[in-house]
Amino acid sequence: MLIMGYRIKLPRKHMVTIKRYLVPSQAGLDKSVLDAEGIPAFVADENSAALGCGTVLGGVRLQVQDEDADRAREILGKLGEPDPLPDDFVPPEEPQV
Numbered sequence: 001m002l003i004m005g006y007r008i009k010l011p012r013k014h015m016v017t018i019k020r021y022l023v024p025s026q027a028g029l030d031k032s033v034l035d036a037e038g039i040p041a042f043v044a045d046e047n048s049a050a051l052g053c054g055t056v057l058g059g060v061r062l063q064v065q066d067e068d069a070d071r072a073r074e075i076l077g078k079l080g081e082p083d084p085l086p087d088d089f090v091p092p093e094e095p096q097v
Contacts, residue, residue, distance in 0.1 A: 017061040
């Protein structure tokens with residue numbers, strides 16, 4: 001990198017894919033969770049999905065720095081799937097205005 005005429009060598013961080021998604025919005029949600037936990041994350045191949053060829057190429061990938069990978073997997077593993085609604089669920093009535 002060249003800054004004010006001086007060549008500066010910045011350390012390169014190795015990014016690893018910790019999860020793949022067919023639904024890009026889910027990758028964005030998980031990225032937000034990791035960001036909130038202080039783990040910088042990147043959604044790779046997001047533009048391919050936007051163009052409609054994301055699933056052909058394997059979906060989008062959630063990536064973090066190599067040293068954060070284990071912690072990120074642990075955090076996302078704790079999220080799990082949301083509980084389904086019971087069969088007898090009745091939505092609440094909307095308030096009258």
